[in-house]
Amino acid sequence: MNGLTTLENLSVNFKPGTIDFPQAEELKKLVADKLEQTKGLVATDESIKATKASRAEVNKLKKSIADVRKEYKTAWNTPFELFESTLRGLEKDCDDASQELKLTIDGFEETQREERKQKVQALIEEMAPNYGVKAEDLPIADKWLLKSTSQKTIVQEIGEQMKVLVNLHKERDEIKKKCMKNDLAPAPYIEMHENGMSYIDVSNKIEADLIDRENTADLFKQAKQAEVAERKADMVDIGDGRLVDENGEVKHELQQVTFTLKGTKEQLDNVARFCITNGVKVVKASEREAVIE
Known part of the structure; x- marks a missing residue:
């Protein structure tokens, strides 16, 4: 006899259960009769003892009904609980195996990613001198580490990014020269450029700051002249x-x-x-x- 090789051949003997409850109506009538007897009861000095006894009897009736329900519920659920426990145990075994395989796959893919990263870094270091830039100034894009990205695309995009770096360096040199020429500290303006502000916007900022400085100097000069005139008077x-x-x-x-x-x-x-x-x-x-x- 061949063993189980696929879940398509899994056999489970399952029959939807039924519970025959022929005295359900009789029980309903019994409860209704008992409860009918409690209607209209009032609590007085003379009747309080009988009222409490009636309540105790109702509670006892409820417990008896609940006991029957729980007895059959346990019998009903036990077969499925055993069935479910077996399958859940097997599911956990599959989860454990899947996690172990994931770690193996992740380790392999990380190794491949690191190998691709080293190749891209070597390519950057090889190309950098041709553009007059430093290899460490060019970050490695995530796209270049994907297996689906071709070598041609990587080389092309590295070249484009290096051209951008060359232009950025030229712009920063111009910013520095402009600042030094006008006795401005270049660091704040270079930082603006590094944070994404365009060369034109940085240049306009420098011009605006020079105008502000000149206006401040004029105001200071006017104040000094007024002070001298006041003393001279x-x-x-x-x-x-x-x-x-x-x-x-x-x-x-x-x-x-x-x-x-x-x-x-x-x-x-x-x-x-x-x-x-x-x-x-x-x-x-x-x-x-x-x-x-």
Whole structure:
């Protein structure tokens, strides 16, 4: 006799059960009669004992009915519970085997994915020098690690992404140059560009900030001029740029100008000597820095 090889041949002897309850109507009548006897009962000093006895009898009747129901329910359910327990145990065996196979499959696919990743990384490192970019600057797209993605597509998309990188680097260099030319810290604007803001929008932001800075400088200059005019109004001009304040102290009206000079070391040394010789006071001076033009 051949054993079971497929569920198509599984045999289960099942017959829908029936419960014959010939005295159902008699039982209904019995309960109705018993309950009819309790209708209209009132609780008084004389009747309270009988009322409690009636309630106890109703509760006893309910319990007897429930006991019969539970007895037959247990007998009815037991065969199916045994049948279900057997099948659930087999289902769990299948689940355990499926999970073990999944781990095996996942491990194999992860190994293949890592191998594809190494090949893509090697391809990026090979192509990077041709575009003048760093291999570590190009992230590996998930699509390039799919088995269904062809080598041709990967090479093409890597090339396109490297062209984008080249353009981004050029734009960031231009942003840096523009900032340095206008004495702006480039870091915030480069960060805006790295976070997705277009080169044009970053350039417009720089221009707007320069205008704001110029407007602020103008307001500051106007405030300083107003302060000088207010102080001068309280002084007596005695000529030759001399002013006498309210305390009789002589002040000198001087002029102050800010230069950014560019020249050879010798030329700037000569300017410094000229200032010292002619009594020009240097209020503030930056460190010298080398520039190539």
